[in-house]
Amino acid sequence: AQSVTQLGSHVSVSEGALVLLRCNYSSSVPPYLFWYVQYPNQGLQLLLKYTTGATLVKGINGFEAEFKKSETSFHLTKPSAHMSDAAEYFCAVSERTSGSRLTFGEGTQLTVNP
Amino acid sequence: GAVVSQHPSRVICKSGTSVKIECRSLDFQATTMFWYRQFPKQSLMLMATSNEGSKATYEQGVEKDKFLINHASLTLSTLTVTSAHPEDSSFYICSARRTGGWDTQYFGPGTRLTVL
Numbered sequence: 001a002q003s004v005t006q007l008g009s010h011v012s013v014s015e016g017a018l019v020l021l022r023c024n025y026s027s028s029v030p031p032y033l034f035w036y037v038q039y040p041n042q043g044l045q046l047l048l049k050y051t052t053g054a055t056l057v058k059g060i061n062g063f064e065a066e067f068k069k070s071e072t073s074f075h076l077t078k079p080s081a082h083m084s085d086a087a088e089y090f091c092a093v094s095e096r097t098s099g100s101r102l103t104f105g106e107g108t109q110l111t112v113n114p
Numbered sequence: 115g116a117v118v119s120q121h122p123s124r125v126i127c128k129s130g131t132s133v134k135i136e137c138r139s140l141d142f143q144a145t146t147m148f149w150y151r152q153f154p155k156q157s158l159m160l161m162a163t164s165n166e167g168s169k170a171t172y173e174q175g176v177e178k179d180k181f182l183i184n185h186a187s188l189t190l191s192t193l194t195v196t197s198a199h200p201e202d203s204s205f206y207i208c209s210a211r212r213t214g215g216w217d218t219q220y221f222g223p224g225t226r227l228t229v230l
Contacts, residue, residue: 034218036221041205041224041226042223042224043118043120043207043222043223043224044158044207044209044221045221046220046221051217090157090158094217101160101163102148102160104157104158105157106156106157
């Protein structure tokens with residue numbers, strides 16, 4: 001069975017500072033990996049995904065994530081935080097098979113301080 | 115591309131009534147759609163997987179007679195909460211996966227259900 005752990009339910013950074021949101025997964029084989037962002041009272045928006053190929057994945061809004069198989073991690077980073085980045089972030093995994101479901105982490109609330 | 119809509123965005127109903135929520139993929143065909151429930155400050159909980167033209171697959175603990183799912187076309191799935199009670203109040207989110215594109219789910223904006 002797959003599982004996802006997001007370290008830190010709340011992360012607070014200053015505007016312009018580095019954003020680092022941690023995600024570790026447990027899976028018998030390398031899964032597909034995703035980061036989604038959720039703004040208040042809205043659905044989830046896909047930030048980026050890793051399926052195959054280059055392990056450093058660039059997404060929207062300046063975010064990127066690196067798949068590290070040896071560490072079973074897929075941490076999300078952004079060099080310089082913006083006030084508009086304040087939101088809930090979810091890491092998710094799915095098996096590399098058709099019809100597989102997403103397994104979500106518990107989410108990390110990012111606060112950006114002026 | 116890959117836009118998913120939900121209607122209504124917010125609904126308030128009386129206890130004992132039924133509520134239907136629609137999920138549409140606007141610019142792609144979706145063989146598979148998913149329904150999630152999200153409680154405040156929590157992650158998403160998968161309720162059921164809906165495949166076009168067949169019965170939905172419900173997760174353990176989800177009452178299929180209470181949460182009726184219909185996926186009659188490649189662009190529309192509906193969730194009907196029957197005989198709603200206050201404990202059914204929640205944020206319901208659907209997602210859709212492109213036909214043939216089995217790695218990514220695209221999410222709708224969610225529906226806030228409040229049962230009085």
